[in-house]
Amino acid sequence: MGGFQEQFLRGLETTVLVAAISGTLGMLVGLAGAAAKLSRFRVLRMIADAYTTIVRGVPELLVILLVYFGGTAALTALVGSYVEVSALWAGVFSLTVVFGAYATEIFRGAIQAIPRGQTEAALSIGLAPWQTWLLVILPQMARIALPALCNLWISLLKDTSLISIVGLSDIMRVAVVGAGSMRDPLTFYLAASALYLMLTSVSLLTFRLVERRMLAPLH
Amino acid sequence: MQTAIDIHSEDGRHGRGAATASLRAENVHKTLGTHPVLRGVSLAAYPHEVISVLGASGSGKSTLLRCLNLLEVPDSGEIWFRDEKLDIRPPIGQNGARIGDARQARRVRASLGMVFQSFNLWPHKTALENVTEGPVHVRGLTRRAATERAENYLRKVGLIERRDHYPRHLSGGQQQRVAIARALAMEPEVLLFDEPTSSLDPELTGEVLRTIRALAEEGRTMILVTHELSFAREVSSRVAFMQGGRIEEEGPPDEVLSRPASAGLRRFLDPAC
Numbered sequence: 001m002g003g004f005q006e007q008f009l010r011g012l013e014t015t016v017l018v019a020a021i022s023g024t025l026g027m028l029v030g031l032a033g034a035a036a037k038l039s040r041f042r043v044l045r046m047i048a049d050a051y052t053t054i055v056r057g058v059p060e061l062l063v064i065l066l067v068y069f070g071g072t073a074a075l076t077a078l079v080g081s082y083v084e085v086s087a088l089w090a091g092v093f094s095l096t097v098v099f100g101a102y103a104t105e106i107f108r109g110a111i112q113a114i115p116r117g118q119t120e121a122a123l124s125i126g127l128a129p130w131q132t133w134l135l136v137i138l139p140q141m142a143r144i145a146l147p148a149l150c151n152l153w154i155s156l157l158k159d160t161s162l163i164s165i166v167g168l169s170d171i172m173r174v175a176v177v178g179a180g181s182m183r184d185p186l187t188f189y190l191a192a193s194a195l196y197l198m199l200t201s202v203s204l205l206t207f208r209l210v211e212r213r214m215l216a217p218l219h
Numbered sequence: 220m221q222t223a224i225d226i227h228s229e230d231g232r233h234g235r236g237a238a239t240a241s242l243r244a245e246n247v248h249k250t251l252g253t254h255p256v257l258r259g260v261s262l263a264a265y266p267h268e269v270i271s272v273l274g275a276s277g278s279g280k281s282t283l284l285r286c287l288n289l290l291e292v293p294d295s296g297e298i299w300f301r302d303e304k305l306d307i308r309p310p311i312g313q314n315g316a317r318i319g320d321a322r323q324a325r326r327v328r329a330s331l332g333m334v335f336q337s338f339n340l341w342p343h344k345t346a347l348e349n350v351t352e353g354p355v356h357v358r359g360l361t362r363r364a365a366t367e368r369a370e371n372y373l374r375k376v377g378l379i380e381r382r383d384h385y386p387r388h389l390s391g392g393q394q395q396r397v398a399i400a401r402a403l404a405m406e407p408e409v410l411l412f413d414e415p416t417s418s419l420d421p422e423l424t425g426e427v428l429r430t431i432r433a434l435a436e437e438g439r440t441m442i443l444v445t446h447e448l449s450f451a452r453e454v455s456s457r458v459a460f461m462q463g464g465r466i467e468e469e470g471p472p473d474e475v476l477s478r479p480a481s482a483g484l485r486r487f488l489d490p491a492c
Contacts, residue, residue, distance in 0.1 A: 121333075124328055135356065139343050140342070
């Protein structure tokens with residue numbers, strides 16, 4: 001493949017890095033979003049509703065483009081001269097926002113599936129709300145949310161390929177460039193497919209193992 | 220004003236002012252949705268008293284119990300733990316009543332063990348872990364000390380050999396006994412039981428009632444919401460009959476249950492009449 005193996009390897013690194021960072025941050029956004037949706041404060045609920053409605057209603061590709069060009073316009077206005085945001089951080093930001101919106105809904109549903117008595121039992125022995133979250137809600141929520149989170153993570157891995165459009169040198173970008181310069185699109189796109197498939201297979205396997213371990217007490 | 224504390228237990232030991240109630244509700248009102256569930260309830264539990272609260276479903280007895288440890292916050296009225304008044308903020312506009320002092324609420328709750336109708340054990344924790352969480356995270360015991368304490372209470376409810384079982388692998392009666400051990404491990408001042416046998420099959424209620432009776436015989440202060448009439452008569456120093464969000468009748472079980480004064484209690488005791 002004319003020296004593209006090494007570039008693919010670096011692309012793989014970038015893809016994993018972007019997915020891992022956006023996934024981790026997106027989980028935190030999702031937890032905050034779910035907490036906001038279930039909050040007793042109306043303003044928080046409204047903000048969270050607007051967030052998930054808008055982000056889930058716009059194609060991921062557009063979110064990335066809006067963040068990239070919007071970010072560049074905003075930074076330029078702020079600094080006073082033309083500043084381009086990095087494709088990596090625009091991508092991480094966009095995918096965090098997207099992952100967070102879906103995770104918000106997953107976590108909200110999972111929390112609501114936990115019987116009220118679980119919290120009450122925790123409060124009744126004098127646990128503080130944050131302890132109740134940590135000891136009682138989160139572990140049970142994680143078990144309920146895990147299958148849906150697995151799906152979301154797989155989507156995220158594949159959505160990273162969209163960032164190549166703003167110039168991120170991920171697997172997809174390497175494939176497009178290689179396909180063009182070597183005039184052998186099929187080989188390069190097959191290679192990229194194999195890499196994504198590898199990533200998703202490892203993910204699925206990991207999730208299955210984690211799920212089996214976590215659900216053991218409940219069976 | 221005629222309140223619960225005017226009514227003494229049989230030996231007359233607990234007159235007004237003579238002893239401080241361990242736990243006391245004073246003229247408590249609570250509306251859930253648009254339904255007034257409690258309409259001015261006063262009830263006091265003095266040390267070593269076992270009080271059974273009886274009444275049809277919807278009479279407000281569970282809500283009363285839940286108000287005592289602030290799982291429900293009363294709209295008005297007072298809750299006293301010993302000589303300490305709980306800080307309750309009345310409803311404002313759309314917002315319901317809420318707890319004023321969260322630290323006080325936690326501290327008092329830790330001293331009021333509650334046993335729920337549906338057990339509410341944490342399914343992702345073993346029997347032992349269910350019992351140690353409170354001692355570790357609320358009382359600040361070391362894991363080791365908490366485990367030792369939890370094992371003592373699991374032994375007491377006869378489930379030490381099930382210590383490593385998850386709730387799923389325990390029968391309803393066993394789960395409720397673990398829940399009792401969880402409450403006891405906080406070494407509470409008062410135990411609150413919210414229909415502890417109502418979600419159990421008849422053949423499993425016996426083991427739970429035996430456990431509760433043993434606690435009553437130890438002289439623990441308990442408030443018990445129950446449908447088990449004969450059990451209430453047996454273990455209680457006092458019974459309170461609730462109807463329509465009020466305490467209709469209150470007194471020693473033999474008196475109240477044998478010679479009910481109100482039509483409501485007569486109907487409750489003998490629906491056929």
